[in-house]
Amino acid sequence: MKATLPTPHLRSFPSPTPLSFKLSFAFPETRRKSLSISSTPKGTPSPSLAYVPLRVSASSQAAAAPTVNLTAIPTEMKAWVYGEYGGVDVLKLDDKVSVPEVKEDEVLIKVAAAALNPVDAKRRQGKFKATDSPLPTVPGYDVAGVVVKVGSQVKELKEGDEVYGNINEKALERPRQFGSLAQYTAVEEKLLALKPKNLDFSQAAGLPLAIETAYEGLERTGFSSGKSILVLNGSGGVGSLVIQLAKQVFGASKVAATSSTGKLELLKSLGADLAIDYTKENFEDLPEKFDVVFDAIGQCDRAVKAVKEGGSVVALTGAVTPPGFRFVVTSKGEVLKKLNSYLESGKVKPVVDPRGPFPFTQVDEAFSYIETNRATGKVVIHPIP
Numbered sequence: 001m002k003a004t005l006p007t008p009h010l011r012s013f014p015s016p017t018p019l020s021f022k023l024s025f026a027f028p029e030t031r032r033k034s035l036s037i038s039s040t041p042k043g044t045p046s047p048s049l050a051y052v053p054l055r056v057s058a059s060s061q062a063a064a065a066p067t068v069n070l071t072a073i074p075t076e077m078k079a080w081v082y083g084e085y086g087g088v089d090v091l092k093l094d095d096k097v098s099v100p101e102v103k104e105d106e107v108l109i110k111v112a113a114a115a116l117n118p119v120d121a122k123r124r125q126g127k128f129k130a131t132d133s134p135l136p137t138v139p140g141y142d143v144a145g146v147v148v149k150v151g152s153q154v155k156e157l158k159e160g161d162e163v164y165g166n167i168n169e170k171a172l173e174r175p176r177q178f179g180s181l182a183q184y185t186a187v188e189e190k191l192l193a194l195k196p197k198n199l200d201f202s203q204a205a206g207l208p209l210a211i212e213t214a215y216e217g218l219e220r221t222g223f224s225s226g227k228s229i230l231v232l233n234g235s236g237g238v239g240s241l242v243i244q245l246a247k248q249v250f251g252a253s254k255v256a257a258t259s260s261t262g263k264l265e266l267l268k269s270l271g272a273d274l275a276i277d278y279t280k281e282n283f284e285d286l287p288e289k290f291d292v293v294f295d296a297i298g299q300c301d302r303a304v305k306a307v308k309e310g311g312s313v314v315a316l317t318g319a320v321t322p323p324g325f326r327f328v329v330t331s332k333g334e335v336l337k338k339l340n341s342y343l344e345s346g347k348v349k350p351v352v353d354p355r356g357p358f359p360f361t362q363v364d365e366a367f368s369y370i371e372t373n374r375a376t377g378k379v380v381i382h383p384i385p
Helices: 118-124 201-205 208-220 239-248 261-270 333-345 360-370
Strands: 034-036 067-069 076-081 092-098 106-116 142-150 162-166 184-188 192-194 228-232 254-259 274-277 290-295 307-315 379-381
Touching (some): 076 360, 106 360, 118 360, 162 208, 208 239, 208 290, 208 333, 254 261, 360 379
Parallel strands (some): 228 290, 254 274
Antiparallel strands (some): 034 067, 076 092, 162 192
């Protein structure tokens, strides 16, 4: 039976506790167990909208997680919902949204953290309504949380597993009506991976769609050891991961990247050999050309001038100028599993925007912020109580 969403209503809720939260579910006595829900590591300042130092490096050990008892999975939950396409004002926080049902190849996740992506805003604005799922919609692609229920055909995951993933296999083709900006979400097992042990939920939530986009884009160009790459918007959610994957996973001979003046040191810390200040120089005027240009900002007409003859230009947004090409990422848990070792070793690090994490009650503010196109790394929502 297909789960349905009720008409959204705006309600007010008290702000969640910044660093810890409790949940309880009910299972039959024979299946009762404890779950670990980790929050930000001890000693980390409370999240706020004030500017704080950028969190780049992953901790070498996972934060100690409070233990909570399971009782019952409710039938209704809090979720952000919109019933019409439009601006940020169409988003409403509703506490009467049905908890999604779990199909045989799916798991139900108690969401601990989620993250926003540009595609979330474009979807809400109705830019691909012809292929969208029906309204009303609970938005959200990226998720990190704990498995609380498994379908009959689930083979590997079990209740209590800490997981992360991009819940929509095809970003623009019938994305889920029940997204990750909710207390619970149902996801196909094949789209998930176990959360890296050294990352907390907020760090893990910011990775899936961006790291899958970075990895697939590099693969599609045939990128390999010894090649050079220029990354446009190297400080963004995707760009910051392209730099790291190109260097640490694919063996790039040289990585160049663009950003504003204040973010040049970040580029270098991520592995860029050449950090280009786009406010002071035009990258296409550099005498050096690159095997691949990864355009994560929408400047394909300029990007094609910086690529070697026979090279490749990936264009994630904006108009595409030949030989540039665009692709829509496919969510694959196998990609996350493959990259987990690089994350757990610290060779690849999540970048969480310093204005976050945003609390669950401020998802609308987080959307307004990501739509300024000034975010550094990923905009994360945490905790989700």
